[in-house]
Amino acid sequence: MRVKGGLLLLQLCLSAPCLGQGTVPDTPAGRKFAAWLEVFNRGDRAAYKEFLEKNYPSEAQRADQALAFREMTGGFDLKKVEASTSEKQVALLQERNSDQFARLTLDVESAEPHKILGLDLMAIPRPPEFPLPHLSGSELIATARKKLDEDAVAGRFAGTVLIAKHGEPVLAEAYGLSDRDHKRPNTLRTRFRIGSMNKMFTATATLQLAQAGKLGLNDPVGRYLTDYPNKDLAAKVTIYHLLTHTGGTGDIFGPEFQAHRLELRSLDDYVRLYGSRPLKFEPGSKWEYSNYGFILLGAVIEKVSGQSYYDYVRDHVYKPAGMTSSGSEPEDQAVGDRSVGYTRMGGGSEHPNSETLPYRGTSAGGGYSTVEDLVKFANALEAHTLLDAQYADMLTTGKVDTPGGGRYAFGFDDRTVNGIRCFGHGGGAPGMNGELEVCPTAGYVVAVLANLDPPAAVRISQFITNRLPEK
Template sequence: MRFALALAVLALPGLAFAQAVLPSTPAGEAARAYLEALNARDRATAAAFIKDRFPTSPIDGDGFVGFGRQVGGFDLVRVETATPTTLTALVRERYGEGYARLEIQTDPAAPGQIKRLDARVMPRPAEIPADPRLDDAALAKAVADKLALMGEDYSGVVLIARRGKPFAVFAQGLADRERKIPITQATRFRVGSMNKMHTAVAVMQLAEAGKLDLQAPLAAYLKDYPNVDWARKVTLHQLLTHTGGAGDFFGPEYDKNRDTLRTLQDYVVLHGARSPTFEPGAKWEYANYGYILLGRVIEVVSGQSYYEYVADHIFKPAGMTGSGFEPETTAVPDRAVAYEHVGDAYKPAGGLPWRGTSAGGGYSTAEDFLKFAAALYDGRLLDAAHLKLMTSPQAEDGRGGKYGYGLFIRTAEPPMVAHGGGAAGMNGDLRILDGGEGVIVTLSNVAPPFLAGRISQFVAERFSPQGERRPAIRP
């Protein structure tokens, strides 16, 4: 007589599922073992699973645990297809909003061993409704519960505000693990590519002042740029929207020269002669180096260093007193130590730039990003026309989304502009909903795992535009 192993009951709002069970077949038993090992997020458990069940696994125990920390484990939603040696199931992340299709095939000659395993991310199925919008108190409690579930996997802050006033602020983890210094609301975090928003604002300010033309080629401002042909073709608009083919600057050359890259011009000297990754305007491809070049344009046009310009024209008028770009060799009060959580160890992050750039890598606080959002929308940083340009779709991002100037754009209700940042030891996300009605800031000093975006998405999907409890949004 066959029996089924109950793995989990997933209660989804507005939709009742029967108890999700796995069949007592070789494939079903293998799926159960995989989910139990993944959900444990334990190195020894992962190593035992790989040894006993999946000796041909392409990742080792550390990689297995790292993936578990990233998604928080999976809950079984339903089994979709099953034979004695194959199984397909729908699972949902515990930390994020994502679903995945789990596919397992066992070896007929050795039924206890997995021959193939794949967990492919997919959109929420149409028959499963979105989680309901929550009022502010309920949302704050939901976030507190999510952070408690994440535990030490998330080291950082979360700030949620309505109309410029925070109604939920959380801080957990350690800013300095060696000295046992806790993270607080005043902790300064490296923010990765979130600085691209500041660079875009600076460019728009100079355009507003009539000092540059967004449709002009790069060569109009960087007259001695080494790759003359490309500089004559690529426009500032294309650099702002990642459609210029500028490419990245991270890689072997960066690794060899990291400690000598002290100014934006140093990056141009290193990379300026290379060819573009594609012809300007041909497609969208995220390009860190393009924002280095925009930083150089800001310097040439304004007559100030990038750092001086941003401090004077963005940080100061917005009241962002906790933000800056001081080098890693400078002691900055309240700046968190950057860590990577790999295996069982927290180790200081490697590969940090000597100093942040116009492409990212500066530092800030959650409160400062709230101030930035307020100043962006109340006229202190841009006039209405240039704010509209920056926050309107300017390009398709190639993944079904839209990109403005230094911002990812969501036009569905409630509309949202956002940008995140992530690299070893730094992870953050800013989301501005409905023209400033809501602001979500997440900043972390531990990466991997990269959880800031998962938390901010969790909040954004439940934030009520009017602070009222609303029914679930149907697909």
């Protein structure tokens, strides 16, 4: 089973031939589809592995990962059969624990016993034919609290949530423990690691320097990083490319990162490790998420401003916005109220994520913040405290289509959620997940942080933004 586009777990409620709102055709592919969903939905490891060994042997060794996926989503309901032939089944599914939709494609052999050739899942935006109701303000708060209580009791959420309307909190809650060994509860003051959400701060800093006339968005990287090892990249990749993930600069995670995880202590260390790599594709030709591209933006900020990346963001983003609990201090330094992250990744029960953490956060991600600070950041953007109106709009307006159905701006996702435009960014890694959504026409800001694996926070954020009042 291949899972794509951010879906992290799977289960289905299905008993052929009628499953939820759909009917599975009585074809070889349809019967195999129904049988797979039924055994997968049961969550019985022995039965599921036996099914795979008989029908999809190439995937039998990944049975545990698939069942972990099942546990996280709470399963899928069949919503619609999109296409069906004797050898292929395409269906729309919805996670039971969230609003997330997926497209499942199953192919089988033409001859008996019709073994499965491929089973792919792709996360997709919610189709318009399955709209969710817009709630009133009071209904939204009551519904969100009910969802949070359910997920917290089920162990699917531990963290904090803040919903603000026109800049003022209308819901602010904390759930679960920030440190299980010491039985310390999460509070609104708890600092959570935020993963890639740091990209919003990096992009804001970059646009500040552009607004001040200190750098040009169409300038090549080599204009500022004059000694960059790969001269081809330095000449072709622009600041715009880096901000929009269209530069072909690649990622940082993988075997090299794992081998040097605690040695990478500065942005220059990352450039020394990855700076000689060739481009993955011609800059500007496609969109591909690049953490390394935002490492390079941090290096450019340092060159142009004359400050370290961390000092610049502290002085020009955090301080003006009133964000007193955000930063990227090294993991070996004590930071008050910083939560312990808990992960299942790597197998076994939930355990601290300490063995996965970098030395410190970077311009690509890995810092920490609170939901209160994130709302302060959103308010400062909307009040033009950090950027003037022109550059704030430039920062948050989508420019490049992304696979998830939205558009990527400069360090922000820009998408329409159930008819309402929202922009923001999420972050996720083992034992950490977060999302900030700013929905200006509706007047709402939603900030959710969790010290659990993705999609703990994202699913809560989506649940809320999907149901915002229209006015």
